[in-house]
Amino acid sequence: MLVWFAMIGVWIVDRLLKVLIQKNFVPGESLIVIPKVFHITYVLNPGAAFGLMAGRTWVFVVTAVVVVGGVIYGQFRIPKKEVLLRLAIGMIGGGALGNLYDRLVIGRVVDYIDVQIWPYVFNFADSMIVVGVGLLMLKLYWDEKDHKTLER
Secondary structure (H helix, E strand, O other): OHHHHHHHHHHHHHHHHHHHHHHHOOOOOEEEEEOOOEEEEEEEEOOOHHHOOOOOHHHHHHHHHHHHHHHHHHHHHOOOOOHHHHHHHHHHHHHHHHHHHHHHHOOOEEEEEEEOOOOOEEOHHHHHHHHHHHHHHHHHHHHHHHHHHHHO
16 A cells, blocks of 8 residues: 555645646746745746656656556565565656646646756656655665675
């Protein structure tokens, strides 16, 4: 159930934040939260991360469907005791669902997190994908470290 809770939870939080942004901002509008550090800037992104491959929505739709399908398949294959792994894939699936929804319904992805030391604007779904991948990498590192310890 953890995979489903994480995936649906991430999608709901992402959706709520994006609706809040869309109702209170116009595209291009920015709110300074912490000067020169953090702004909320409403951007409609037609591409992938950093606006790459703009206009190739079908590539991102297919990729998101494959990722979500992989997460659903994985949740049945990963042992229940693998909590970190299950949480990670749920976060990745929820992030993929959030951006997939935008692409299918709006035609572009709603971005709004504007960290001023970084020239790109992103969203909660993107963050959850990155955190989920980070957790997967951490899990792989720990497993490899444990495996090497057992070999000694």
